[in-house]
Amino acid sequence: MAKYNLKINGKARQVDVDPNTPMLWVLRDSLNLVGTKFGCGMAQCGACTIHIDGNAVRSCVLPVSAIGKQEVTTIEGLSEKGDHPVQKAWLEHDVAQCGYCQTGQIMTATALLKSNPNPSDADIDAAMSGNICRCGTYLRIKDAIKTAAKTSNAK
Amino acid sequence: MKNIKSQNRRDFLKSSALAGGGLMISFSWFSSAKAAETMQELNLPEPVWSELAAYIKITPDNVVKILVPNPEFGQNVMTSLPMMVAEELDVDWKNVVVEMSTHDNVKYGAQFTGGSNSVRMYWKPLRNAGAAARQMLIEAAAQTWGVAASEITTKAGVLLHSSGKKTNYGEMASKAATLPVPKEVKLKAPKDFSIVSHSKKNIEGVKVVTGKPLFGMDYKVDGMLISMVQHPPAFGMKLKSFDATAVKKMPGIKDVFSFKLYDEGFEQAGFDTRTFNEMIAIVGNSTWEVMNARKKLIVQWEAVGDVKETMMGRSGKREVTVPGRLETTSAQFEMMAEYAKRPAQQLRKDGDPETAFKNAAQIIERTYNAPFLAHNCMEPMNFFAHVQEDKALVAGPLQAPGWVEPTLSKLLNLPADKIEIQMTRMGGGFGRRAYGSYVYEAARISQKMKAPVKLIYTREDDMTYGIYRPMYTATYRAALDANKNLIGFHVKGGGIPENPVHANRFPAGAVDNYLAEGWEIPSNITIGAFRAPRSNFNAAAEQSFLDEVAAAMGKDPIEMRLELLKRAKENPVGNNNDYDANRYIGVLELLKEKSGWGKPENAGKKRGVAAYFCHASYAGHVVDMVIKDGQPYVEAVTSAIDCGVVVNPDAARNMVQGAVVDGIGNSFYGALTHKDGVAEQTNFHNYRMIRHNEAPKKIDVHFVQSELDPTGLGEPPFPPVFGAVANALFQTTGKRYYNQPFKVELEKPKS
Ligand code: FES
Ligand code: FES
Numbered sequence: 019m020a021k022y023n024l025k026i027n028g029k030a031r032q033v034d035v036d037p038n039t040p041m042l043w044v045l046r047d048s049l050n051l052v053g054t055k056f057g058c059g060m061a062q063c064g065a066c067t068i069h070i071d072g073n074a075v076r077s078c079v080l081p082v083s084a085i086g087k088q089e090v091t092t093i094e095g096l097s098e099k100g101d102h103p104v105q106k107a108w109l110e111h112d113v114a115q116c117g118y119c120q121t122g123q124i125m126t127a128t129a130l131l132k133s134n135p136n137p138s139d140a141d142i143d144a145a146m147s148g149n150i151c152r153c154g155t156y157l158r159i160k161d162a163i164k165t166a167a168k169t170s171n172a173k
Numbered sequence: 174m175k176n177i178k179s180q181n182r183r184d185f186l187k188s189s190a191l192a193g194g195g196l197m198i199s200f201s202w203f204s205s206a207k208a209a210e211t212m213q214e215l216n217l218p219e220p221v222w223s224e225l226a227a228y229i230k231i232t233p234d235n236v237v238k239i240l241v242p243n244p245e246f247g248q249n250v251m252t253s254l255p256m257m258v259a260e261e262l263d264v265d266w267k268n269v270v271v272e273m274s275t276h277d278n279v280k281y282g283a284q285f286t287g288g289s290n291s292v293r294m295y296w297k298p299l300r301n302a303g304a305a306a307r308q309m310l311i312e313a314a315a316q317t318w319g320v321a322a323s324e325i326t327t328k329a330g331v332l333l334h335s336s337g338k339k340t341n342y343g344e345m346a347s348k349a350a351t352l353p354v355p356k357e358v359k360l361k362a363p364k365d366f367s368i369v370s371h372s373k374k375n376i377e378g379v380k381v382v383t384g385k386p387l388f389g390m391d392y393k394v395d396g397m398l399i400s401m402v403q404h405p406p407a408f409g410m411k412l413k414s415f416d417a418t419a420v421k422k423m424p425g426i427k428d429v430f431s432f433k434l435y436d437e438g439f440e441q442a443g444f445d446t447r448t449f450n451e452m453i454a455i456v457g458n459s460t461w462e463v464m465n466a467r468k469k470l471i472v473q474w475e476a477v478g479d480v481k482e483t484m485m486g487r488s489g490k491r492e493v494t495v496p497g498r499l500e501t502t503s504a505q506f507e508m509m510a511e512y513a514k515r516p517a518q519q520l521r522k523d524g525d526p527e528t529a530f531k532n533a534a535q536i537i538e539r540t541y542n543a544p545f546l547a548h549n550c551m552e553p554m555n556f557f558a559h560v561q562e563d564k565a566l567v568a569g570p571l572q573a574p575g576w577v578e579p580t581l582s583k584l585l586n587l588p589a590d591k592i593e594i595q596m597t598r599m600g601g602g603f604g605r606r607a608y609g610s611y612v613y614e615a616a617r618i619s620q621k622m623k624a625p626v627k628l629i630y631t632r633e634d635d636m637t638y639g640i641y642r643p644m645y646t647a648t649y650r651a652a653l654d655a656n657k658n659l660i661g662f663h664v665k666g667g668g669i670p671e672n673p674v675h676a677n678r679f680p681a682g683a684v685d686n687y688l689a690e691g692w693e694i695p696s697n698i699t700i701g702a703f704r705a706p707r708s709n710f711n712a713a714a715e716q717s718f719l720d721e722v723a724a725a726m727g728k729d730p731i732e733m734r735l736e737l738l739k740r741a742k743e744n745p746v747g748n749n750n751d752y753d754a755n756r757y758i759g760v761l762e763l764l765k766e767k768s769g770w771g772k773p774e775n776a777g778k779k780r781g782v783a784a785y786f787c788h789a790s791y792a793g794h795v796v797d798m799v800i801k802d803g804q805p806y807v808e809a810v811t812s813a814i815d816c817g818v819v820v821n822p823d824a825a826r827n828m829v830q831g832a833v834v835d836g837i838g839n840s841f842y843g844a845l846t847h848k849d850g851v852a853e854q855t856n857f858h859n860y861r862m863i864r865h866n867e868a869p870k871k872i873d874v875h876f877v878q879s880e881l882d883p884t885g886l887g888e889p890p891f892p893p894v895f896g897a898v899a900n901a902l903f904q905t906t907g908k909r910y911y912n913q914p915f916k917v918e919l920e921k922p923k924s
Contacts, residue, residue, distance in 0.1 A: 019424065036424065036461065043461040047399075052391040053384015055600075056460075057551055058632045062857035065551065093384035100383040108382045112374050112823055115831055116247030117381035118551040118600030124382060143866035150857060152551040152601045153247050154834025156868035158827065 027095025064149030074129035115153035235343030246602035261303030276574035276594035289885025372823035389569030407850030425462030499850035520676035529661030529686035533652035541714035552600020570599035577609035604702030642703035682750035716783035716896025781901030788885025836894020838863025
């Protein structure tokens with residue numbers, strides 16, 4: 019066990035865990051931030067996607083010891099009131115079915131739009147193909163990303 | 174006690190006053206009309222009536238709260254069922270608060286999500302409840318104002334009198350609670366709907382996009398332990414001995430023990446599975462600690478051999494022998510091919526098929542095969558349990574609380590009313606969560622630990638300890654006369670461990686000489702319902718076959734189906750055909766129109782078509798395929814569905830689009846294979862799932878405009894996708910695909 023001082027969603031948090039513990043379980047078990055989901059545990063499905071210094075990362079294979087001073091953002095910290103343009107676009111297109119994959123999808127999409135504010139279909143395909151949606155909401159995910167791109171750029 | 178029974182005698186309404194003032198209308202759902210009658214005859218006391226499956230509450234401050242009886246797995250019942258209540262109650266949708274019910278006593282209904290049933294089964298009861306509450310509020314206002322009830326109207330939660338008097342529902346709710354429940358209620362005609370058939374957003378949408386704890390995985394109580402189970406590595410194996418010394422020394426580990434799911438001689442109900450009856454539980458403080466420690470387990474496994482089981486089915490008790498063989502997929506396919514040659518059970522026969530085939534000018538015969546499929550719900554199986562001496566609480570993702578409860582009651586030796594089942598939102602279900610063995614495992618572990626425990630499966634556990642879609646095969650034969658008329662049709666289907674054939678479905682009823690046969694091979698690999706059971710194979714096989722038959726007849730595939738359906742409509746063969754030929758025709762006509770089938774502008778497109786009937790609904794797709802990066806890719810899909818009244822159109826479209834993507838994914842990639850009983854796919858790196866870049870760019874969904882009561886929607890659009898994809902593959906590659914998943918065939922080196 020070791021103590022780690024982390025910066026998560028803008029707040030300082032301390033955890034005392036095994037250094038190999040993936041961030042996914044630190045978030046879910048130690049910090050009760052359960053919006054980050056467990057789907058595969060081997061970087062195959064994207065359900066566990068978080069931002070490390072703004073980049074989309076699979077938290078299920080990211081040991082807590084690797085975080086250091088980098089800033090961690092989870093779905094809970096994406097916006098204060100659930101009104102990030104990507105979240106709003108998701109609601110506008112009523113994307114979710116079961117909803118389990120959607121926080122991961124949103125985190126990946128947000129990171130994409132940050133680095134590429136006007137993604138083409140091919141850009142979206144490339145960025146989103148690591149996120150599985152078992153319910154098959156891909157079409158709406160794509161539409162929502164395009165809507166979010168428009169609304170973000172209009173600001 | 175004031176109650177009415179509605180027309181269909183299966184649901185009962187009751188009104189009562191809320192503690193802080195206001196009205197509650199509740200209804201009980203009975204699993205059978207007989208149970209309902211018994212309730213009436215016995216005139217059971219008040220407490221029985223408090224065990225209710227659903228309710229509407231209207232508080233004095235005008236909050237309308239609707240409790241949803243059936244668990245949510247993405248089919249959007251938490252929105253669509255309240256819409257039905259709100260429609261008849263006539264309230265402003267914005268003021269409606271929705272909550273998920275816990276499970277109530279099993280006598281009052283299974284609260285089952287599956288079989289595309291939720292909207293169907295609640296369509297009348299929920300609207301009756303809404304209409305009755307509205308009428309009582311009107312009556313309360315009439316008495317208060319001293320006017321005739323007939324002079325009062327309602328609009329979005331407001332009671333209005335012709336004199337200009339008005340008040341909101343909340344004001345009248347307490348008084349309404351003192352009035353009798355009306356004997357008769359009049360329901361709106363579909364043309365007058367203002368909420369139903371008007372798209373409403375997912376009521377839990379905001380919670381989903383902000384990551385609120387909605388799912389079983391997110392369930393947490395103070396002092397809760399985490400547990401995982403180690404199941405045998407292969408179907409047909411069982412625990413011999415184990416050494417947990419190293420595991421117990423790992424940090425955070427509380428206990429490691431083996432446990433039995435069912436006791437000796439346990440009579441299994443239909444949805445109890447006994448894949449592995451003895452497992453090892455690893456219990457600790459946190460998920461990661463338990464996951465890690467489990468790797469240190471040293472276990473000896475041994476072959477189970479043949480096992481006799483007692484099954485309690487609907488038709489009574491029966492003994493079954495589960496073979497001990499360690500299965501290998503290639504050998505299973507060989508065995509199926511061997512069984513297919515043997516005589517089989519006749520399921521339906523019309524006319525004289527033998528003679529028709531003897532006299533045929535041309536016979537087309539094709540065989541189709543499909544492997545096991547894993548459900549791969551995005552949220553792996555998990556459940557919370559807190560079992561105490563005299564009661565138990567279990568909570569998590571579950572499709573069939575009413576089926577799990579009687580088994581839990583037997584396993585824990587607790588009366589059903591001491592077991593509370595809470596249903597969390599499910600991260601997918603697809604049939605998998607109708608089987609509650611993971612609930613029983615959680616309960617057993619909590620019982621032993623005397624503590625609240627959450628059982629979690631890893632993806633590997635979930636995939637290798639599955640309740641798979643069965644393996645199927647079917648051989649179809651068509652007899653054509655010299656004029657290329659279809660004079661005989663024969664299907665012989667089998668599978669491990671069930672046969673897929675729906676003998677009374679199209680083209681039964683459309684062909685004079687028809688024969689359907691089935692056979693089965695028992696297995697120790699557990700199988701279960703998978704989105705549109707059996708149909709998901711039949712539609713693939715039969716709809717590809719019909720495509721070839723149409724080509725042999727020199728006919729357009731849609732026209733050929735329409736001609737057969739016309740025959741089934743005007744002059745059906747046999748009198749027990751399951752489907753309504755007219756609705757089938759309606760869907761094909763709509764599909765033809767919306768896809769521009771046969772139109773010159775689409776002449777260059779590589780298209781496949783299929784249509785199928787199941788769960789009382791009709792669904793068809795036209796799939797447009799192109800070659801992208803050297804691979805066949807479904808670029809666009811046009812879908813047509815007849816499911817009666819569509820309650821929430823945009824959400825319904827979402828579900829159809831999802832079914833299309835699911836169908837494309839599974840037809841191309843889906844397969845769970847075994848080697849000596851060991852599942853060969855363990856996670857998403859070797860079980861290929863359809864991904865974002867592989868989904869169509871466009872899926873246009875069209876519903877047949879209908880005022881008929883709603884029929885199924887979650888399942889019906891799924892099966893025909895397989896057939897449409899296979900038929901489009903032929904147009905694209907010039908080759909027919911008979912074996913799922915198609916990707917494997919596509920990648921076979923060309924000879
Ligand atoms: S859980 Fe991390 S990618 Fe699947
Ligand atoms: S919405 Fe269910 S997995 Fe994506």
